[in-house]
Amino acid sequence: MKSQFRGGVHPADSKDTDKEAVKTLPLLELYLVSLSQHIGSPAEPIVSAGDKVLKYQEIAKPTGFISASLHAPTSGTVKAVEPSPHPSGRLIPAIVIESDGEDREFDISTNSDPNLEKGPEVWNDMVKNAGIVGMGGAAFPTHVKLSPPDDKPIELMIANGIECEPYLTADHRLMLESPELVAVGLRLTMEMVGAKKAIIGVEANKPDAIETFRSFDLPPDVEVAELPVMYPQGAEKQLIYALLGKEVPKGGLPMDVGVVVQNVGTLAAICEAVTKGKPLVERIMTLGGSVPAGPGNYLARIGTPLSDIVKQTGGMKGPAARIVSGGPMMGQAMTSFESPVLKGTSGLLVFGPGEMKALNQRACVRCGACVRVCPVSLMPQTLGNMVEWNIFDELEQNHINDCIECGCCAYVCPSDRNMVQFIRQGKAEIITRGQKI
Amino acid sequence: METVLAPSPHLRSPDTIERVMYTVLIALVPGSLIGIYFFGLHAIRVMLISIVGCLVLEGFVLKLRGRDISPLKDGSAILTGLLLAMNLPSSTPGWMVIVGALVAILLGKHVYGGLGYNPFNPALVARVFLLISFPVAMTSWPEPKPFTFSLDTVTKATPLGEMKTNLLMTGSIGDIANIDLMAPFLGNFGGSLGEVSALALIAGGLFLLARKVITWHIPVTFIVTVFVMTGMFWVINPQKFASPVFHILTGGLMLGAFFMATDYVTSPVTNKGMIIFGVGCGAITVFIRLFGGYPEGVSFAILLMNSVTPIIDQYTKPRTFGYLREKKVVA
Incomplete structure (x- = not known):
């Protein structure tokens, strides 16, 4: 039963980078892994200045239930754990890692289940140990969403491939280039929460992604749903309503209506964590807006300073008047490129002077x-x-x-x-x- | 280059107050032109005095309040001026128009804090003020004469007024209801200079609907309520009550329904609220026209409904997403 969720707007979707294949950024000298990656409690560092770390090695532990661990994005030395720039505009402690240029990996094979034999409970621990958070933007720790209490039976798993924010194309490229990661991640999470059915929800402006999933020989319990373009359809509760016509009760969570929603990027990360033991140390993000010289989709390590992304992609074509971390509707404006990529950073958008509406805030005229x-x-x-x-x-x-x-x-x-x-x-x-x- | 640290959303639609006001002004062009066509130089005179008066007073009051005078450009004062003029007989003396502008801008708008804060439609406050203060001038209507640019005018009552007089004198509305209804449809009809042509006003209203400046809820419910209620009385006693078509085409109904009742600031914000508002405006209009002391009730109806707008808003709040009605559990 599909319904149109109430309200919503239709900004021009400006998905200019949707044809740009994902490129990997080169290894950098310095990474700032912020201890505050998501809502809930920040992580607690377990390394200190001078320590040598390997890529994938755990460097911070979760504190409390709604928290997630952090892992080194490359091998090198911990330079400091100190207040560092953050997209919120505040200085927030980050683990500063100086790369040794070798990118040596910590042995992660012991913490993997390549043949998927160990079962859902072990997988959930793997997801937790991999420090996975929701990658659609809100960055809610994923293992929490995947451990619904026993009195909330889950019937349906929704893969959120809506990406309704204008400009952002990271999820779109992921669905085109690594659909199998999303599909396997979806299958794993279905078993983890005990869902019998799944829906992959994608907006109609990504027909190639819809086609990709449909061309897979998906089992009959997985449906690919094409939804009309409408912002904010990617918001969990609006998506559930659009797909099922069900309202999540006030103050409740999707699990209250028997649903768990996971962003497609998160599903891919879950697949990597379980099958390869890979912690979340990188993500796909969109560099967009009119100012960057090399707009596109980039695989960036968590902790990459945004200034390096700009530098590595050819710099800027002109002056930056508005710098946004995330999408243009809900993203955070920043004064500089000093802050790093977080696990929830879906994009970096840069706009020039005069591009954004010059606001003249006045009294409400009650137009409704x-x-x-x-x-x-x-x-x-x-x-x-x-x-x-x-x-x-x-x-x-x-x-x-x-x-x-x-x-x-x-x-x-x-x-x-x-x-x-x-x-x-x-x-x-x-x-x-x-x-x- | 300084970067701007603005709160999200960073994308905004191009809509502005200016765009709204100027769109409404464009929508009023057909009605104004018909007014000029039938009432000539006097119509132009009243419109000019009213618009210039409102603009000058707006600037003056803004200065007086120590405010920036940039709201002069938002089009709201021009719109108030034009709407006031369209609600006046073309024979209204200039000084009286200026008094109207003063009441609209000062008592209708700025005593409450300016645009957005006024509970009543400023143009209607002024119109009703003038109607009560100068009843003779405000109910002497020049006869429409195409392209008469002479300043001499013959005045007569409006059909609604004539009907009321007949009814009071003879107990019957007489043959006034049998007039050719093409006249009020096209505008060859007595009345305020901007209200005479239903066709021109409907055209403007449709333009506003098409540009999504207004929604159908208020004008449609307003007009339909007048039509249905007057229709019921007409069926009961056509000697005493005019036909519903006569009622919707005459007086200030079209101007009121499309351009005055839909004023954002003074009407409800929810669709449900707008429907209640429109029905209320229609019902009060009918009661005043059929049973009240005044022949016409559109202005009073809208002002009365303006006063209950906050209550309508309060009781038509949409149900918040996720606040499901509690299912009754049978024990």
């Missing part, structure tokens, strides 16, 4: 456009006004915490209101107030 496009059916204009006027008491009863910050409201706003910023500010205020009590 934001109400029509909100995929969560909130009244964004009310929330924005409340925050602007410091009326924080009614934010929660207007369900501000259900906002997924997709940005559709701000996208359509004729008053150029920074709706997402207002809502983040409101959410932060609620947390601050909670702490005071």
